Amino acid sequence: MLSVFWNVVTVLSTAIEWIVLKLVLDEISNQKVNKIKINTSFIIAALIIIVLTIIDFEMNLKLLIGIVISYIVYVYNYDVSGKKALFVILIYYLLLMGFDIIGISLVGFLNNTKDMGSIIGNNIYGLELIILSKFMLTLIVPIIKIFKIDLSNLKKDYLDLVVPISTNIISIVVIFGYILMDKNTSHIEHILIIVLSIVFLFSNISIIKVVGRLMNESKLEAENEIIKEKMDMQYKYYSRIQESQEKTRSLYHDMNNHILCIKNMYENNETTNSYIKDIEDKIKSCGNTFSTKNMILDVILEEEKSICEKNNIEFEVDLDFEKCSFVEATDLCSIFSNILDNAIEACKKIESSDIKRKIKLRGAIVNKYFVIRCENTKVNPINIDKDNIITDKKDSFLHGIGISSIRNSVEKYNGNVEIKTEENRFVMIIYIPINID
Incomplete structure (x- = not known):
């Protein structure tokens, strides 16, 4: 026993x-x-x-x-x-x-x-x-x-x-x-x-x-x-695009002058005027859509806008970044490219016609802070743990880098990142302190 x-x-x-x-x-x-x-x-x-x-x-x-x-x-x-x-x-x-x-x-x-x-x-x-x-x-x-x-x-x-x-x-x-x-x-x-x-x-x-x-x-x-590697790659990428756009702007300016001369030369020629107008319309389509007072930011927005157009995403921007000239180009790339990449990725998951694919990007000065607000529609559930987003992707470490990159860049300027989420809406708000003269 x-x-x-x-x-x-x-x-x-x-x-x-x-x-x-x-x-x-x-x-x-x-x-x-x-x-x-x-x-x-x-x-x-x-x-x-x-x-x-x-x-x-x-x-x-x-x-x-x-x-x-x-x-x-x-x-x-x-x-x-x-x-x-x-x-x-x-x-x-x-x-x-x-x-x-x-x-x-x-x-x-x-x-x-x-x-x-x-x-x-x-x-x-x-x-x-x-x-x-x-x-x-x-x-x-x-x-x-x-x-x-x-x-x-x-x-x-x-x-x-x-x-x-x-x-x-x-x-x-x-x-x-x-x-x-x-x-x-x-x-x-x-x-x-x-x-x-x-x-x-x-x-x-x-x-x-x-x-x-x-x-x-x-x-x-x-x-x-x-x-660091991602920020460097983003900066180099947008720098190359900026150089290309500067050449395009120069050509745009020259072409406008040439067209003006041609119009003066053939002012009464109806066929020539019609042809010149057609060329003018095409040249204008190559001009800049955005004017944020920051050339790199303009380039980023142009790139993200083209992606939105391809994916049927409505893209609204109201942003004047002149007061934030102290933000380094690498940090600017990190903040905006990651914000918009995440917003576009969330919108692309929307397949229902009941929810419109839409991104709104706003920037304004509020109480000595430059406040950046990016809002996008979504369908995927988002889990937040201690202000960190728990991704639904398999490689959670790599796909959490985007948010960390934004935070690191914002915190360099004593700023703060706030995340709000609803059933079909995701909002990221960034506060960057500025000196107002």
Whole structure:
């Protein structure tokens, strides 16, 4: 009867370990197979470990087998690289062992147990250990949900971090292997074991903190690099168009003078006048539609207008950018091209005739701020989390760059970006402080 009880305890404790692992993996990675396959693979993995525990398989070999099986289950069921999978599994087992160590230390100290090996046996100490360590293990899931740990941007650092994590696991196995063999542990040794457990705990926490910092730095570095490259490309692109338009304007001016001369020469020729008028109309169509007092901005608006015309999008602009001459050309490109690209993309998704494809771009001075307001119609749902747009595209990192690029450029001038969204309307408002003489 007693053996049945401990077999049940083994099943429950092992099940908790694998349930927690599944919840962790679900939180940080996307599933690539159906739930039946995932649940089946976790159940099979847990059963293997349960059998090894019941037959009293060698502890360290069982640990190694558990790590290997966990790695295989992770890679098979989730959309994850081999490096990331190894990193996550090692971190999990590091925490799993860390909680076991703390549990052993506390149970031994509270019960003043001299034989530390007896704590992992089938007795009251072992039961206390299982309850305490598994309770601490379950706390991992809410912690991950609260802090929303994202490993998607940690690329090159996985293998570098695997080395200290593996070393820490091996150290725990070796050191506490000797401790558990001690049959006569004194009170002072109990205290030393607790201190050692706390040191290992803080060591694990330090590794996780380093990982978090590296992830944030890696993400920011990659994002800033992409933003910079995108801004440079936008600026070069619009600069080339500006040069082309300047040549066109020069030709436009010359052609007007030539036509004026021809009209004076053939003033009474009806056929010639009709021909000249036709040429004048065509030349006028090549002139600038916009006059924002900023040549680069005029070029951007002309380009975006042509895209709107091709996609049957109504494009309204009322903008005088003269008071914002202090805004650098690269930032100007970043702000307006990204705003309008996003607005056009949203409009292109509208297929219903009930909703008109429309973009309104306005700019005005309000209380020592230059306020830019871009409003567009839309049909796609938009999720906003802490002023950031959660994209509906697969590559959320790259497609979130546009908004980040706008914010970075605006914040350089102590400005602010505000986003408002309704069912069929999206509004972005930008506030840039200006000096009014």
